[in-house]
Amino acid sequence: MIIHKSTNPRISSFDPENFSFGNTFIDHMIICEFEDGKWGDVQLVPYGQLPFSPAMMGVNYGQACFEGMKAYKDKDGKVFLFRPEKNFARINKSASRLAMPEVTEEMFLEGLKALVDIDRNWIPQGEGMSLYIRPLIFATEEALKARIANKYMFAIVATPAKSYYTEPVSVKISDFYSRAANGGVGSAKAAGNYAASFYPTKLAMEEGYDQIIWTDDSTHEFFEESGTMNVFVRINDKIYTPPTSEKILDGITRDSFIALANKRGIEMKIEPISVKAVVEAQKNGTLKEVWGVGTAVVTSVFQALGYKGEKLMLPILTLEDSFALTLQKDLVDIQTNNAEDPFGWRVLVEKNILETV
Incomplete structure (x- = not known):
């Protein structure tokens, strides 16, 4: 993995009590480019703009897919992913259906863990709080030709998250x-x-x-x-x-x-x-x-x-009477390490992963 840490991190200005979900982005992102039939090096780089042409095939012909997943921070500051292997399998299922190259398990899981580790301070603590993570694959070849593209990008970006809908x-x-x-x-x-x-x-x-x-x-x-x-x-x-x-x-x-x-x-x-x-x-x-x-x-x-x-x-219904709210609590308690995990769904993100990469 190629690592370029941000020289101007924004974490000091992040207010976990006042932020906009989906518009507030963490300091880093993962990118990896596909060309000549193979994926290149995974790169951890500062979050920011990328140069693309309006003729990019992903924009014109729709070869693009994504995943949605979260990282959680428990009361002791430990960080966990939730069933990331399922997201890995599903993004490749989506990529295959759209005639795009599949990503490797190492690209997906190791990139994901490295990103969450380096920006773990962006994960807010508390009820309903998490880090929403968006892995995606899209065609980047510059060509106005209705065919399978030859160039792609795999990326992972993330935004702090709070409760989505609070009312019925x-x-x-x-x-x-x-x-x-x-x-x-x-x-x-x-x-x-x-x-x-x-x-x-x-x-x-x-x-x-x-x-x-x-x-x-x-x-x-x-x-x-x-x-x-x-x-x-x-x-x-x-x-x-x-x-x-x-x-x-x-x-x-x-x-x-x-x-x-x-x-x-x-x-x-x-x-x-x-x-x-x-x-x-x-x-x-x-x-x-x-x-x-x-x-x-x-x-x-x-x-x-x-x-x-x-x-x-x-x-x-109240929590006592509602199956929906009861199962939600069961799930969130597992995700946030407030309950035992009999299914093995939680994945601990170790600190300082990048020191061993």
Whole structure:
């Protein structure tokens, strides 16, 4: 690894009580370039601008994917990653689907640990606090040719994070727009998936909703995802979540919720969720909770579902009564080292890694 430490670090001006998530960046980043059929040296460099052309193929043809993950600092100042091997596997799955070169485990994990270690002072402590980390791969070749690019960049950047949604939200069940289609790239974290979701979400927000529950593209009769999250439904005391597919992202938070529900002995059904069944459950009082899960938000509880012009209200439950909030607490306690980790999900980031690189 080639290391260029910042000569003008900004950490002294960082206020962990007052910062903007997604716009505040740590002092360093990881970059690595692919050319002539191979990856070059991984570089840890000061965070900053990179020179690219408007003819860059990633901008013109959309060869770009990313991951979302977090680092946490416990009460003793120890720093942990959460299931990074899953993010490594998934970014390569996305890269493969977009005809981009896969990264090596050493590039991904060692680069990640080195970055988190050198900028560990940027990780805020406290409830809901973390460092949000964004690994990404994108085509950099300068060419206006609709083909697979020959040059790419792998990068990792990071921003301090706090609680995403603090209040229950209202979501609209989509009966027209879809997030993904059969044979498409819904199971990849392709940048274009998110761009395509912005317009339908804008329309939903104009109707007074915060997000969308995406439904299947062919019939709009089954739940798929919610916004940028996987979706869970509780009817009576059973939890349902759709199975992953080429249209539904294999969420790491989703997988963790399933494991934690099973550990608690909560009945968990991984099967298609019909819109009709959810609406009927709301009408007869058996629909207890609907929520979304994802890296940034962890858990977003829904207070209302919009469907065909009607707003269907949901009960707002306390921690003692809510499966969503109980499983969220179980997960966050493991992530932040406030509970035992029976699954081996936490990965300690040792101090001074760069001295041994």
